Amino acid sequence: MATRRSARPAATRGGEAFSALSISNEVHAAKAAATARFLQPRPVGAFSAREAMNPAAEPDPAENIVAIGVGEKMSKGISTGMPAVKIFVRVKFADSEISDADRIPAEINGVPVDVEQIGTVRALKAPVMPNPRAKIRPARPGSSVGFLSPNFRMAGTFGAVAKKGQKLFVLSNNHVLADENRLPIGSPIVQPGPLDGGKPTDGIAKLTAFVTLNPAAPNKVDAAIAQVNSAALVNRSILFIGPPQGTKRATIDMTVQKFGRTTSFRVGRVVSIDTDVRVAYDIGELLFQDQIVIRGLNGEQFSAAGDSGSLILERSTNAAVGLLFAGSSTHTIGNHIADVLTALGVKLA
């Protein structure tokens, strides 16, 4: 049998006392008894989270108790150093509002009970990621996009909506919209890309301009634009991330994010802003100068094949810093966004 004395530690000095708290088997046994008495599973349909949010919830323990554990007895917010059965309720009612039948006992099996209000406990819902490979109208940056070819099916990422005067464009890479210099101006661009089921009837834009990829000299960007067939066909808000907030120069150690066709949402850290890198294309190995290098965070790659064209944004501000176009099994390469926009003569919408 537990007693207050046996449960009380030698010293009670606020937080220090709690760290020295010894929870005896008697306290755990009392907690088990309280759980059996007050916290039994309820039939499906008997509980409504919406109703439980109502502050006029009843003091009936069957309705009001949401959790039971062991911990330290508090008295008017002050640590007592005394182990207790902790009973967590949606609403802590004044003693005068509780009938004798609904009153939670001050002790269970001789162990003190401490009642604490924590509100309704609900399962936390993971954010729902949009499917970038689906047909999306209006088409949004972050989604699958590509060109039609009689020989193969491909897909890359719609990076951003760009503008020049009143005209709106899909911004992505040359290799995503222009097949590495090979497509004629005016070629249709479809969303989703053909690899994701895009058909000729899924056209949203026509190839307007690209920066020529040069196998014989250093390159700065892999970029192209396609004018949209109708302004109503696109929306500037990037899937999951939202609209870009202007542009900014990347800096070493900046935390960045992107949403792409293959790996969707990822976060990374800039490790370099001026790397010269050789990248393998169908037309040969191309040298790019002064590129951004990014390493993925949270143990994940920042990108994979199909993410090319994604806009890279500073995580804290949503300012665009780069255009993703290449990578290895561990690192991602991006063009500086200012170089991309200058080369194409456009701004972000």
Next chain:
Amino acid sequence: MATEREIRSLKKRVSGLLMKNRAVSAVGVERDEKGHYVLTVHLVDDAPDLPAELEGHAVRYVRRGRYEKQ
């Protein structure tokens, strides 16, 4: 300890030469584990004949594989 500007300047001078080595996939300025700016050379494979220092600055070699369009 070199400044970022000094290592960037070094990179401009030596990048072309280093990139001629087929085992090298990239050359840039990064921070090492101590936070110091350092010339960083990305390797596809082992490259036995690369220098440990250039113009008095240590060179950091990292194996990051081959870069491809994505």
